Amino acid sequence: MLPFSRVTVIGLGLIGSSVARAIRASLPTVRVTGHDADPAVRARSRDLGFAHDITDQAGTAVLDADLVLLCVPVGAIGAAAADIAADLPADAIVSDVGGSKVSVAAALRAALPHAIIVPGHPVAGTENSGPDAGFATLFAGRWCILTPDADTPPVATARVRAFWESLGAQVEEMTAHHHDLVLAVTSHVPHLIAYSIVGTASDLEQVTESEVIKYSAGGFRDFTRIAASDPTMWRDVFLNNREAVLEILQRLTEDVTMLQRAIRWGDGDTLFDLFSRTRAIRRGILEQGQDDPRADFGRAH
Amino acid sequence: MLPFSRVTVIGLGLIGSSVARAIRASLPTVRVTGHDADPAVRARSRDLGFAHDITDQAGTAVLDADLVLLCVPVGAIGAAAADIAADLPADAIVSDVGGSKVSVAAALRAALPHAIIVPGHPVAGTENSGPDAGFATLFAGRWCILTPDADTPPVATARVRAFWESLGAQVEEMTAHHHDLVLAVTSHVPHLIAYSIVGTASDLEQVTESEVIKYSAGGFRDFTRIAASDPTMWRDVFLNNREAVLEILQRLTEDVTMLQRAIRWGDGDTLFDLFSRTRAIRRGILEQGQDDPRADFGRAH
Incomplete structure (x- = not known):
């Protein structure tokens, strides 16, 4: 069973573009929409073609998403979440890939008080940055940590877990702290x-x-x-x-x-x-x- | 022109065995003799066959050498030099591969007061140890530092330089300090x-x-x-x-x-x-x- 049908990736650097590529490789029926705040990154991402659609506005990107994955630096995650707040479907799950989780959980909750949030962190990367640096196998065999809290519905965590496993990752849950x-x-x-x-x-x-x-x-x-x-x-x-x-x-x-x-x-x-x-x-x-x-x-x- | 015809390697770990293998690969007419203080390493080195001869005594190994390369930990270099002192030909050049050079120069000079000494250090290696870990291309493109002092004949330094260059290394000279x-x-x-x-x-x-x-x-x-x-x-x-x-x-x-x-x-x-x-x-x-x-x-x- 597909954990998600329409995934939106916000932030198309090394991690975001790798997620998009991994979805295309492992979940070919899933529709991938992308957005990046930087017009040059959007243009380059369109050329690279790792998403079905790259939108100019963050809100447009999430309109029909069932998973929204925020792949921006952790200091920008509150602003990125605020940018999609008005357009986020009520049943969409919001997750992220940030390297710190206590601060990210607080920023997401503040910007999206009523959303379904499953903070996450795939422990993978290289020294390179930007949409050209990503590749589909970045998460294969690596661990992805999910940090659900008391507000996170277990079924949402299970779907995000299934998503990462379908990209080849192993998944572990722990507290944000x-x-x-x-x-x-x-x-x-x-x-x-x-x-x-x-x-x-x-x-x-x-x-x-x-x-x-x-x-x-x-x-x-x-x-x-x-x-x-x-x-x-x-x-x-x-x-x-x-x-x-x-x-x-x-x-x-x-x-x-x-x-x-x-x-x-x-x-x-x-x-x-x-x-x-x-x-x-x-x-x-x-x-x-x-x-x-x-x-x-x-x-x- | 061959810088040396008969090279003796004392200490057959990662570096020593790589030197022996590199000589066999790049200078096939040079005779390579090896010795290691550890009988198990000698036995394994004979099986691996990277030297023409592995001797049980250090002195025997150097009898007809024109280059003796000490490839032992820097704390053991004085003892290794003392072991070959009685058998070292007067015109043989003694060099080493140790990672510290002030202390090595002093230890070599104390053990071999009349020898021709050209301290050296190929800046190369891997995390693995022992005679199985060596390989012929370890020094290709890497730098080897020589630290001749006032007692080192420039012609000896030039021959050691040519030796390392023939193994694919680049050579630089500087003071030990x-x-x-x-x-x-x-x-x-x-x-x-x-x-x-x-x-x-x-x-x-x-x-x-x-x-x-x-x-x-x-x-x-x-x-x-x-x-x-x-x-x-x-x-x-x-x-x-x-x-x-x-x-x-x-x-x-x-x-x-x-x-x-x-x-x-x-x-x-x-x-x-x-x-x-x-x-x-x-x-x-x-x-x-x-x-x-x-x-x-x-x-x-």
Whole structure:
């Protein structure tokens, strides 16, 4: 059974355009309508042809939708929801793909007080942005987290779950608060550290940017991929998941300070113990199919 | 012209076995002799067949060598050099592949006071270890840094340069001190942070290890690859490049603290400015062929 027949995607960047492409690939009878606030993105999306229709107005896009998926940066989600409020069918389900969920749930509820809302977050992406960056298999084998609350009808959650599963994702439910803590660990703080380390490297007086680039294969280049992710999206994530990010960052800082002390005092055992322990998590990730098992992510050598 | 005719590789892990394989592939007339302190690694290396001969004693391996390449963790380099001291031909060149160069130069000079020494460091690797992990193209397009000092005959440096170039690497020369600072930025601190973040994540009470693994595609999994690197090698790097690592770590800590403050105070402009600036370095790395240009490192999706 089709979970939805007419899906509207608002925001046609990496994630939104990937959702549209995935629907076309996996649910070919579903009608896909798209809208983006940026006229250039709308024009490009029409050329790429991943939606049946791209509307100039957000309201027009949702008129007959049974699922509306908001794929905009989390700081813009309240405004995007307000833009569709007047035209949203009463029985349409509104969901999203935002990386923070407590703030998104509040913004959606404020803008759409009577709508059926199932906040969601597919944990997938690449460093590229925009409608050209999307692809149909982005969600295959990845996890999508739904954070229904007391106001969410279980049947609506079940339909959104079925939708993501039909795109190849695995689905888990948890509270918005727990989501924000989990993602602070697995995504937000790693991104912050990656951005930071690339910034630190480019600001050094003693080492040139050209040297940083030439010798980046020693490990640094891995961080530069993440640090090339969309600046607006990530600014919004940090401003909207402040508490959890600061909590995890504080933990990380303590742990780094401990390693700093071990290096200063020549305490090789502390270093060796940690460096041995961290291999187990990598094994778990590979065993569960959450990374490419080839050496060096399968990079060309 | 062949830079060397008889190369001996001491230490047959990822790097040593890759050097041996690269010589066989690119310099098929060169005789390759290998030795490893671990009998199991010697046995496995004989099975893999990447050297013409694997000797049980280090001294035997170097008897007729014109290049001896020490491919052991930097903490073991003094002992490895001492093991070959009695048998080393007077005109043989000794080099290495260690990730710290000030300490290595001192250890080599102390163990081999009269030898011709050209310290080196090919900036290449994967997260895998041992003789099975090596491959012939590991150094293709990567940079190899040589750190000759006042005692190094320029002709010896030129031969080692030609050797690495024949394996497909690009070669740069700099002082050992500058090398250690550059690598602290481009390799050592990124590894320390990756190990640390994986350790922090696995120690949290509120988020289970299973959750960390499931949702790792949000960015965390990138760090786990680096944090799966060889613990002995990396312990030794940190103990042997203490000052430069602590200096760069201090800079990074200041920068992270600044971001932490920006998040706490809701200063989106500071975040956005940094997140925009860091994209330029990624572009430089891709333009100079130092990373795979495909999205997400070319990971399978």
